[in-house]
Amino acid sequence: MKMKSFLFFLLLAFAGPVINAQKRVIQLYNGNAPGSEDWTWNEQESDQNAWNTKLAFNVSHPTLTVFLPDSSVANSGTAVVICPGGGFYALSISSEGNDVAKWLARRGVTCFVLKYRLVHVLGDDPAKEWNEGLGTKEEQDKMSADIPLAIADGKAAIAYVRAHASEYGISPDKIGIIGFSAGGTVAASAAYDYTPKNRPDFDAPIYAYMPPSLQKEIPTDAPPLFLAAATDDGLGLNANSVDLYSKWTAAKHSAELHLYAKGGHGFGMRKQNLPTDAWIDRFGDWLQQQGFTKNTETPHSQQISYMENMLNDWPNIGRYAEANKKLPPPAANEKRVVFMGNSIMDAWINSDPGYFKNNPYVDRGISGQTTPQMLVRFKEDVINLKPAVVVILAGTNDIAGNTGPATLEEIFDNIVSMAQLAKANNIRVVISSVLPAFDYPWRPGKQPAQKIITLNKMLKQYAASHSIVYLNYYDSLVDDRGGMQARYSKDGVHPTLEGYKVMEPLTDKAIDEALKRK
Numbered sequence: 001m002k003m004k005s006f007l008f009f010l011l012l013a014f015a016g017p018v019i020n021a022q023k024r025v026i027q028l029y030n031g032n033a034p035g036s037e038d039w040t041w042n043e044q045e046s047d048q049n050a051w052n053t054k055l056a057f058n059v060s061h062p063t064l065t066v067f068l069p070d071s072s073v074a075n076s077g078t079a080v081v082i083c084p085g086g087g088f089y090a091l092s093i094s095s096e097g098n099d100v101a102k103w104l105a106r107r108g109v110t111c112f113v114l115k116y117r118l119v120h121v122l123g124d125d126p127a128k129e130w131n132e133g134l135g136t137k138e139e140q141d142k143m144s145a146d147i148p149l150a151i152a153d154g155k156a157a158i159a160y161v162r163a164h165a166s167e168y169g170i171s172p173d174k175i176g177i178i179g180f181s182a183g184g185t186v187a188a189s190a191a192y193d194y195t196p197k198n199r200p201d202f203d204a205p206i207y208a209y210m211p212p213s214l215q216k217e218i219p220t221d222a223p224p225l226f227l228a229a230a231t232d233d234g235l236g237l238n239a240n241s242v243d244l245y246s247k248w249t250a251a252k253h254s255a256e257l258h259l260y261a262k263g264g265h266g267f268g269m270r271k272q273n274l275p276t277d278a279w280i281d282r283f284g285d286w287l288q289q290q291g292f293t294k295n296t297e298t299p300h301s302q303q304i305s306y307m308e309n310m311l312n313d314w315p316n317i318g319r320y321a322e323a324n325k326k327l328p329p330p331a332a333n334e335k336r337v338v339f340m341g342n343s344i345m346d347a348w349i350n351s352d353p354g355y356f357k358n359n360p361y362v363d364r365g366i367s368g369q370t371t372p373q374m375l376v377r378f379k380e381d382v383i384n385l386k387p388a389v390v391v392i393l394a395g396t397n398d399i400a401g402n403t404g405p406a407t408l409e410e411i412f413d414n415i416v417s418m419a420q421l422a423k424a425n426n427i428r429v430v431i432s433s434v435l436p437a438f439d440y441p442w443r444p445g446k447q448p449a450q451k452i453i454t455l456n457k458m459l460k461q462y463a464a465s466h467s468i469v470y471l472n473y474y475d476s477l478v479d480d481r482g483g484m485q486a487r488y489s490k491d492g493v494h495p496t497l498e499g500y501k502v503m504e505p506l507t508d509k510a511i512d513e514a515l516k517r518k
Contacts, residue, residue: 028062028156033117035149036060041120046090047323050127050353051266052363054322055090057126059118062153064160067101067111068168077171078292079110081157081200085181085207085266088143088150089119090126095268096180103269103280107293110168112161116153116186119146131353147185147214154179154186155198162197174292176202176223178283180268181237184208188244191223192216199223202292204283207233207265210240218247224254226286228279230263232490237265254290258282262441262491271368272343273402273442274491315376316366327362330386336360337511338382340374340418341393343367344435344494351497355504362387370398370406371414378418383425389514390422391471391507393432395455396493399448400440408451412458419468428514430507431463433474437493438483449482467517471510476502 032039039060046055064081084096091097093113101111119142121129133139158177165172177200179187184205191203193216204226225248229238238259248255263276271277287293330336337360339345345365349356356363364381366373371394382390394415398406419429433456437448456474463470477499479485483492488499495503 025063025065026160028064028114028153028160033060033062033149033153035152036117039117039120043115044124045093046125046127047326049090049125050131050357051086051090051092052349052353053092054094055086055126056084056093056115057086057090057118057121059091059115060120062117062156063115064157065098065101065113065115066168067098067105067113069105069108069110077110077165077169078108078174078287079112079161079165079168079170079176080104080202080204081154081161081175081177081187082111082113083116083154083177083179083183083186084113085179085183086118086126087130088146088182089121089130091115091118091183092180092266092268095270096183096266099269100178100280104284107284109287109293110170112157114153114157114183114186116150116157116183117146118150119143150182150186151189154190155194158190158200159195159198174201176200176204176292178204178206178226179208180206181235181266182209184237185210185214189214191225192219194219202226202287202290204228205241205244206279207237207267208240208244209235209237210244212243215244215247218251218253222248222251222253224256224290226256226283228258228260228276228282230260230265230267230276232262233265235265256286272347273368273397273400273440273493275441277442315373316369317377317380319366320364320381324380324385327385330360330388334360335389335515336362336385336387337389337391338362338364338385338387339391339393340378340382341365341391341432342369342374342397344396345393347494348500351495352500352504355500359508365393368397368402369394370403371395371411371418373403375414375417378421382418383421383427387427389428389430389511390418391430391432391511392418393434393473394418395434396437396440396448396452399434399451399455400443400446402443408455408458411455412462415459416462419462419466428469428517430469430471430510430514431459432471432510433459435473435493435495436478436482436484438479438481440493441491453482469510469514469517471506473503473506476506 041058043059084091097113161175162172177187177190188205188208188210190200200223203223207229227241229241245255245257260276267276346367349363395411398411422429434452460470477484
């Protein structure tokens with residue numbers, strides 16, 4: 001035991017330079033930002049919102065959060081301004097901001113996460129307000145008024161970084177900008193009408209909103225572009241990336257485009273077990289190929305990065321920590337239901353937010369997770385929330401081997417352990433079938449179809465013998481190969497909205513049945 005403890009702390013000490021990236025926050029302007037001098041509202045943050053991610057909103061005083069790489073991995077002075085997206089109503093500050101900065105800082109890039117000016121939101125859920133106004137003239141007018149201010153903030157951020165290059169150990173000719181969705185508008189617009197002070201040396205609009213009306217004449221010394229988007233982008237913004245790429249290359253400027261078949265809009269740094277998960281790796285390759293970074297990712301440092309993630313929070317208890325703190329106890333007559341699971345649960349609330357808004361349902365799915373990870377976080381993400389019912393949907397990632405080999409018996413035991421913990425805390429249990437899958441796009445060749453059938457049989461028998469409701473999604477979704485019907489899934493594993501619409505009445509019925517049981 002002493003030797004294990006010694007090795008554990010040795011690994012922590014060795015990984016320290018990578019983990020402890022420094023950061024600080026600076027004001028982008030001295031005084032009020034030009035053009036919004038009369039804005040008096042205060043910046044806010046939201047963990048509980050229709051997009052189910054950490055958001056910053058009501059930004060009236062733009063800031064830069066600086067992530068400095070440790071000197072042991074610093075490169076030759078490359079810096080990047082990072083612009084999160086959020087429809088100009090909010091900023092997806094983690095997935096499209098800080099998480100990007102941390103990834104790049106581990107590879108020696110100095111990062112500046114920009115909080116640019118946003119539309120004024122009156123309520124506490126900017127995502128809901130954006131969703132409700134989508135396509136209306138009022139929303140278009142608000143966005144049209146804000147976009148020039150956001151673009152100005154992006155250019156001012158580049159100018160700030162260049163003016164303070166020596167202070168941060170940055171090369172003034174290695175300063176770029178990356179942005180996502182609305183932040184992609186900010187990033188892409190920086191490639192037009194620039195001055196020597198605010199010209200980006202490289203530009204990376206990711207699933208950017210950049211229609212022809214916002215594009216201008218391409219400069220003769222236009223920076224190289226890196227573009228990424230998904231064909232199934234729910235907002236149809238993939239066409240903007242194709243348009244930018246075509247115009248850039250027609251003008252004989254350097255551009256690289258990654259257009260993924262699947263991934264949706266707003267994938268950022270979220271793990272979906274799709275090729276889009278690796279877009280940031282392709283961006284890192286591109287930076288190196290363009291001469292902006294060096295290859296700092298040796299096999300040894302890759303191992304440290306992996307150990308860092310594992311040692312810091314292997315079950316990802318931190319994912320919902322803040323949201324759990326802010327969730328009040330159930331009301332007197334509330335029959336709260338927690339949905340515990342993997343990406344299928346994780347994506348549900350984004351695919352059909354109204355289903356959760358209109359019911360006392362709490363989504364605690366985490367993409368990519370396996371049953372041992374769920375079991376570890378079960379107390380924090382289920383028991384402590386004091387639900388009347390828990391719906392457990394798990395097992396497919398174990399069969400895929402996401403966290404290593406797992407037998408069906410081990411998967412079954414972990415699900416049973418979650419059920420036993422719930423019942424011991426007076427929480428009624430719904431055990432869901434594993435959804436059908438013929439193959440896993442991220443781990444092909446696992447041949448999961450028959451394994452899923454066997455595991456589901458084990459779960460059904462256990463539920464029947466222990467007065468637990470068994471929720472059979474499988475029979476309603478399966479095709480003749482043992483996979484998921486094409487009309488219900490685009491990748492054969494994760495349901496589309498149509499697939500969730502099949503699952504929802506089955507879920508409601510199972511919950512009602514569980515509530516009737518003692």
